[in-house]
Amino acid sequence: MPFKTILAIIQGVEDAERVSDCAGALAARHEAHLIGLHAEALPVPYTSAIGFPDAEFIQASAGVNEERSKKIEAIFRQRTAGAGITAEWRSLESFSGDSAHSGIASARSCDLVVAAQAGSDGASPDVDALLYDAGRPVLVTPHDAPCLASFRRVIVAWNGSREAARAAFDALPFILEAEGTEILVVDPPEGQAAAEAGADIAAALERHGANVTVHTEASHGAATDDIIRDRLAATGADLLVLGAYSHSWLKELLFGGVTRTVLQSMPVTAFLSR
Structure with missing residues (x-):
């Protein structure tokens, strides 16, 4: 039974290309629908010296988050555009900003989840959350090995x-x-x-x-x-x-x-x- 719905969990710009490439190749091989997902952290409402929320800071943080999310979406769309598959993008916000936590609900309706192995800087989605709460298998792509759509x-x-x-x-x-x-x-x-x-x-x-x-x-x-x-x-x-x-x-x-x-x-x- 092939995988027909694949979810790509993308934590940041650093893993966007690798995860998009791997998930796109898998989706093409299995003729699957591909979902790309990234979450940004909700801006923390700091207060000003007089006790009111710092609206300027919140607005600036929201702008940075939106810009980063659009950049990651552009990478995902560019890397999967020529794969001959159907694909969609989901941009979310959460308090943690962790794409795995935010993607649990989406993962439960998928055959397979693709996520990146932790990088040298430690930036990676919380795959533990997917394993414990999503109930779906997770394919972890290593940072120092080729992306494969099938395995020998x-x-x-x-x-x-x-x-x-x-x-x-x-x-x-x-x-x-x-x-x-x-x-x-x-x-x-x-x-x-x-x-x-x-x-x-x-x-x-x-x-x-x-x-x-x-x-x-x-x-x-x-x-x-x-x-x-x-x-x-x-x-x-x-x-x-x-x-x-x-x-x-x-x-x-x-x-x-x-x-x-x-x-x-x-x-x-x-x-x-x-």
Whole structure:
């Protein structure tokens, strides 16, 4: 089943071209309708020395926001104009100014959300909000890798969790197009033979027509995200499918984890569901 409605979450000028290019190419491949969305922060009503709202400051801030929003819209329209797709633009305002928070309602009516990985300056939409509240899969485009509309080799990070199952089946359109998909199991459950780990999900995907293999590894104390990164490099995979925050969100926030690594520095495109 192809993706027919795609939402591009654009946080700022810095990620506008990359997200527009990736989302536009995906929409063209799947013959999908594309929605571009950006939110600006509502001006904070500072008060003057005599206690009245500073109307001049509010007006100036609103003007800057409008100018930036129009610039981002122009980039989106320019980068998607020749893609042969239907596209629309949604410009919003919110107290936070975060495009992901503002885009949750729109995301719930889409098949796929596209957002940028955090840049070196840390400016990026709050993808966590989309993962927890939108109920839709999110494709995270890395800042140092090519934008792709289809993927040759896919790795599904499998730990048997609800989140991993959701991600694997949500990603079927990509998995079915790929030359091969690997189910990667790190530290199979105790008492389970290595050959059995990941066998059921591999068989389920094969029944859809996917070409699937299973690979298991013991961590020997190494971080799971490092093992995944090494496996991506070893196989040449260009898409990672991951169940987001299958462990505690607070634990990952405090101590790190695979989802945090994906959102910040994973070198390939990542497909996340929760």
